[in-house]
Amino acid sequence: MKSPSKYLREDLSKLSPYKPAKEPCVIKLNANESPYDLPEDLKERIWERVKRESFNCYYDPSCDELRQALAGCLGIEPDKIFVGSGADEIIYDIVLAFAGPGREVIIPVPAFPSYENFSVVSGARVIKVPLLLEEYSTDRKWRLDVLKIKKYFKKGTPQVMFICYPNNPTGDYFEEEDIIELIDCFNGIVAVDEAYYEFGGRTFINRLSDYPNLVIIRTFSKIFSLAGLRVGYAVADETLIEEFYKVKPPYNVSLFSQIAASEVLKNVDWVENVRRKIINAREDLKTKLEGISGITVYPSSTNFLLCKFEISRDYVYQKLLEKGILTRKPEGEGMENTLRFSVGTPEQNEVLIRSLEEILKGS
Numbered sequence: 001m002k003s004p005s006k007y008l009r010e011d012l013s014k015l016s017p018y019k020p021a022k023e024p025c026v027i028k029l030n031a032n033e034s035p036y037d038l039p040e041d042l043k044e045r046i047w048e049r050v051k052r053e054s055f056n057c058y059y060d061p062s063c064d065e066l067r068q069a070l071a072g073c074l075g076i077e078p079d080k081i082f083v084g085s086g087a088d089e090i091i092y093d094i095v096l097a098f099a100g101p102g103r104e105v106i107i108p109v110p111a112f113p114s115y116e117n118f119s120v121v122s123g124a125r126v127i128k129v130p131l132l133l134e135e136y137s138t139d140r141k142w143r144l145d146v147l148k149i150k151k152y153f154k155k156g157t158p159q160v161m162f163i164c165y166p167n168n169p170t171g172d173y174f175e176e177e178d179i180i181e182l183i184d185c186f187n188g189i190v191a192v193d194e195a196y197y198e199f200g201g202r203t204f205i206n207r208l209s210d211y212p213n214l215v216i217i218r219t220f221s222k223i224f225s226l227a228g229l230r231v232g233y234a235v236a237d238e239t240l241i242e243e244f245y246k247v248k249p250p251y252n253v254s255l256f257s258q259i260a261a262s263e264v265l266k267n268v269d270w271v272e273n274v275r276r277k278i279i280n281a282r283e284d285l286k287t288k289l290e291g292i293s294g295i296t297v298y299p300s301s302t303n304f305l306l307c308k309f310e311i312s313r314d315y316v317y318q319k320l321l322e323k324g325i326l327t328r329k330p331e332g333e334g335m336e337n338t339l340r341f342s343v344g345t346p347e348q349n350e351v352l353i354r355s356l357e358e359i360l361k362g363s
């Protein structure tokens with residue numbers, strides 16, 4: 001008998017299969033989705049267009065309409081934009097194109113888990129550099145360990161570095177000067193993940209002309225409410241974009257997803273309204289969380305809040321789940337006893353606050 005385990009890749013043995021919790025819940029605050037679905041009339045416009053297409057034929061492999069629309073919004077040539085099946089595909093394509101066997105990827109941690117997982121799948125070696133936490137009287141800031149990262153630049157020759165800006169799961173921006181200092185002396189591809197760009201407004205897109213080794217990652221899953229349709233994109237120099245086309249699956253974005261993303265981009269007023277609602281809800285939620293004793297809240301420029309508890313997070317997580325609220329336990333350096341809450345609607349946030357008050361009072 002041939003045992004299937006004999007044929008597995010040994011270097012993947014430490015990866016755990018991505019099968020996230022599908023706990024039954026009433027309020028889903030674990031994946032930083034938007035709490036607002038697209039309005040009915042916008043959905044209707046998308047159906048109407050999709051209906052007229054031929055499902056039997058492959059759709060546009062280079063997403064021309066969507067790239068044109070994005071180019072208009074960003075003030076950037078369409079040839080500097082690449083569209084993928086979610087930002088996750090963009091991360092995959094980056095490590096396939098620029099990392100791979102015999103190469104190294106440097107990741108400040110904690111960070112979005114796909115950077116490490118996909119790098120390992122590509123065959124690359126991963127170097128993780130823990131963030132530094134500066135605690136002032138009221139402010140708490142996660143910083144890049146610039147000195148340590150720069151040591152790795154000299155020691156080995158990493159080919160790819162990921163910077164999540166603002167960082168998931170810690171929630172806020174790193175110092176811009178620190179990132180610039182790193183980009184200035186790094187001889188490789190710097191991928192700046194701006195999945196939460198719209199909630200904080202800072203970007204490295206305008207630095208692309210200074211740094212041709214920069215790749216900006218964006219997504220339609222957060223502010224644009226399209227997590228279920230899988231659309232993300234990269235912005236970079238044409239030379240790098242050409243490499244994406246070498247590694248991507250041929251028809252990576254479905255016709256449905258391309259059309260939906262293009263239509264959502266025409267509804268800037270709706271998106272702006274959602275943006276304002278979520279930011280207001282975030283600030284309100286933050287103030288109320290800070291009012292509960294036993295919780296430390298970190299600053300956020302995203303649609304989620306990272307909180308540290310004085311008691312066991314597993315207990316709080318489980319108690320919240322019993323009340324129908326699904327949250328996230330972030331992994332990695334410094335994340336002990338933390339939970340991450342997506343910002344929901346004001347009503348959902350109210351339920352979260354009341355539940356936490358009860359749980360911590362009873363503990």
Ligand SMILES: *Cc1c(COP(=O)(O)O)cnc(C)c1O
Pocket residue numbers: 032085086087088089112164168193195218219220221227230231232
């Ligand atoms: C949500 C998220 C993504 C993934 O977005 P998709 O487009 O849904 O694949 C990428 N990076 C970060 C930091 C995220 O939080």
